[in-house]
Each structure stands twice: as structure tokens, then as C-alpha cells.
Amino acid sequence: MSRRPFPAGIFQNYRGCMRSNVKILLPLVSLSLLCACHKAPPAVTPGAKVTLSCTLSTAGIPPVTRKMSCEQGHCGLPPMLEDSLLGKTEGQNYKLSLPKEKSFPYIPQYVRDIPTSQLPKDGKPTVGQPVQASTQDGRKFVCVITAVTKQKITVDCNNPFAGKPLDCDVTIVAVGK
Numbered sequence: 547m548s549r550r551p552f553p554a555g556i557f558q559n560y561r562g563c564m565r566s567n568v569k570i571l572l573p574l575v576s577l578s579l580l581c582a583c584h585k586a587p588p589a590v591t592p593g594a595k596v597t598l599s600c601t602l603s604t605a606g607i608p609p610v611t612r613k614m615s616c617e618q619g620h621c622g623l624p625p626m627l628e629d630s631l632l633g634k635t636e637g638q639n640y641k642l643s644l645p646k647e648k649s650f651p652y653i654p655q656y657v658r659d660i661p662t663s664q665l666p667k668d669g670k671p672t673v674g675q676p677v678q679a680s681t682q683d684g685r686k687f688v689c690v691i692t693a694v695t696k697q698k699i700t701v702d703c704n705n706p707f708a709g710k711p712l713d714c715d716v717t718i719v720a721v722g723k
Contacts, residue, residue: 595722652709
């Protein structure tokens, strides 16, 4: 007569319970290992350093693609576009349409008349021609000639997308701390 440490019914239930726990525990262990090894990509938070690629397009202007690194909230983009970065993760691509009221602002003071006497003598200014200008502190920017007369030229130094509806195609390249 063999000795059993437990009555047969208890032992069978215990073994059955162990088998079912093993079946249940193995997927949980696998899931926890997966979670420990795979971290979610970092998300953009207020003030986070972000590298993004952004293509802007609107009717009548060729699309412009720029890659930039900046702090969220200080990228020089329209506020609605800057705010749309929040919560996005590395590698995420999304599209956003901005109405003209939410795109780059059109600032009338950025349109200036320049007497032709102040222009270089070599070359003839034409409407649509880009000209480089600089601020008193040395920052450079591009203006476009919008009108030419014998006495003056008119240049518009607004962003070419200012006051126009925008279609934006944005990819979050990297998110830093």
C-alpha cells in the first residue's frame, strides 16, 4: 500500500489548480516582460525640446518643408500649430489645417517703402523678387518686392504664408528633455 501525503481528491484539485495558474500566469509574466522591455516613445510636453519636420502649403505658393529643433511653445509657429504638438510622440505624423485667422499673422508694419535712391545701382528691381534684409541686431530675413516705381519700391517682409489658410503635414522626429 503506497503512502500518499494528501488525500487523492485534494492532490488532484491542487495539481489542476497549479496547471490552470501556470496557464494564467505565463501570459501575465510574458506581458510584464514585454512592458518592461518596450517603453512608449516620449511625448511632447510644454517646453520640451522637439525636432520636427513640417511641410506648409496653401494655394498659390509652392509647399515649404522645414526641419527644426526648438522648445515647444517657442518654435515660431502659429499658436494652434504649436499647441497641436502637445501629446504627440516620436515618429508620429499628422496633418492639420489652419484657417487664415489662425495661421501666421499678417502685420501691415512689415510692408515698407524704400526710396530707389537707397538701392544699389547694379540691377533692376522687379515685382516678386526676393530681397534679403536685416534687423538692427543683425538677424536676417527675406522680403519680397511687391511694387516698383521710379521713386520707390515696396517690400513685404511678412511670412509668405501670413494671413492665408494653411495645410500642415507634421512629423515628430525626436523629443528631448
